[in-house]
Amino acid sequence: MTDVVLFEERLCDNGKRIGIATLNSERSLNALSGDMVDALYPKLLDWHRNDEIAVVFLQGSGEKSFCAGGDIVNLFNEMKSHPGEYAPAIEDYFTREYKLDYLIHTFNKPFIVWGNGIVMGGGLGMMVGASHRVVTESSRIAMPEISIGLYPDVGGTFFLNKMPDNCGLFLGLTGASINAADAKYTGLADFFIQADKKQALLEQLISIKWGDTVALNHDKLSDAMNELERLSNSAVPVSHIRAQKSLIDQVTEHHNLADVVDAITSAEVDDKWFNKAQKSLAHGSAVSGHLVYQQLKVGKSMSLADCFRMELSLSVKCGQYGEFYEGVRALLIDKDSNPQWKYKNIADVDAKTIDWFFTPKWKEAQHPLAQLG
Template sequence: MSDAPILFEELPAGARKLGRVTLSVAATLNSLTLEMVDLLQAQLDVWREADDIGAVFIEGAGEKAFCAGGDVQALHKSSVETPGGPCDYAENFFAREYRMNYTLHTYHKPIVCWGHGIVMGGGLGVMAGCSHRVVTEKTRIAMPEVTIALFPDVGGTWFLNHMPGSSGQFLALTGASINAADAIYTGIADRFITSEHKAAVVDSLLAQQWSTDPAKNHGLVRHALRPFAEQSIAQCPGGQVEPHLGSINTLCDGDDIHEIINNIVSLQTQDPWLSKAGKSLAHGSPLAALWIARQLAENRHASLKEIFQSEVRLATNIVRHPEFAEGVRALLIDKDRSPSWQYKTSRDVPESVLANFFSDPWNSNPLADL
């Protein structure tokens, strides 16, 4: 086996080929590095123009994860090496990762994502951008960025704002874990297929007579996946978001974001999922909760292009600020789980401080040319 962090194969499929991508760093749960982002971008660019590639299949190595996110420790290192910025590695990572995410969202050829196991952060960004998103009985999805003073990026501003009711805002603020049924209900996945069918799914894709017409090829992917989804449907686990949507909408029905945060963290409940979500927000950064809510609110009607441009602005400002470095230190480096946040509550955050995260930190947005 190759030591490359991503494996690319072109598998014969009828008169054409299926491009197969394997995120291949199982030891780190296939977490994305800048090198991996660049490799994926370059291959997607090549395959986009290649007439003999009918479709793309993307998966993660191992059984534990599709992709557990980005290499946050590398981002932390970049942040603390140049406090106040520019933080070259981290800022390049965000800009190039979001460009790759935009490529996925706008790709004209079908891309099938096998979202098995842990799908978090940057991994969810990859999956959400694909045109055909499969989840399994082992899928575990979360964007718990509030706990490290980041925000649900990689297009999260787009797909969270398109979820039913207030579920997107709730998931963004709490980082609550969801499963395959939730992913389909909230629109970030398309089909549930049990993991035992994976090899047969790939074989079915290889058996299709791929065309040079992308629209026809999208139909062929649906034709290949549909029987496996029909066989699997009875084994889909019960979700959390749909049965809790009434409670979620009530909790997020506050006069302002401070009241919404208070509703969630002060909820007295025996429900384990809601209780865990509340505790996650309570232990998260109050400053991050505010920039998460503002990012969603200000971009509710933004285009996909505008969303990635706004995300790179916010991410750049965050990585230059000490709150992010402290969050990563407490959760992932020292692992004392006792972050020293700059503000005790969201009401303590001055409006001017929050506003600074939404102003341009450079003369030209690095994604201005999307």
């Protein structure tokens, strides 16, 4: 069997090493399987502790995708086996995934994610935690969970709240796909480097005079990336969000979810990107819309660790409730694009249902992620 993640260490000119990890499932667009998580976590932890490793470089195989999301087909099968019930395997998968994401967020040395091609869901959860997040001319980034009855997890509570203005709310509700320029504007990425300069970057990593001072190593890496970004500037795409910033501000300024959703879906604008976002929201799960709105509201002042703890409870309950199951069925299993959501619109959703989602599943000491942070 082929290894789901490939690991390599390259010797630098001054004796330090680069750790390179490659998600190796090009056929699935490098969707993050449980086996990938199980391979990545111990190796990254080893590199985290190894003083000989100066920097880590994480990429996806092929040119189409860094990582297109989590292994939701496998999660679907678990939900199918436990209809309307708690599914232990779902808790296990999300627990391991969030531990991996948190490790990347808190890594003690420069960590590069090469966010080329598709970066969605679980892929973004890994990328956003890196210290040096690279996007290219082909980067296509989204948290499209509203279309499958889920919500923006993998730390979305934390990083969507960090975005300027109400961009996080807009992207969470619509699942809109954004490009490299948008990713830099919203704080999801740090550097724009053309895809054909990846080898040049790797060669520079070998020649950098890495030391034992982490802060200086970060600066040395940033200097190298800034130079490659300067050489790539002519290829930067036009930002969708910047082009529609005033409209996004206008539709998200309301103080309740129903008004925000109505403003987004009823806005009259001749823009393909915004129109696609409108359709995604209109056809998405009303329950998911409420989860997005509430997670951003209650998560504003939460630490990263507390965000992951809240999300684990939400994700396990999503696996139990049925909306997530129906969304995946319609999009990826039967592919009829006709999900039968439990509620037709935002106004119909019972407040008690949303309260149930946000009632913690575990006491603090018993939480599977109690050791984070």
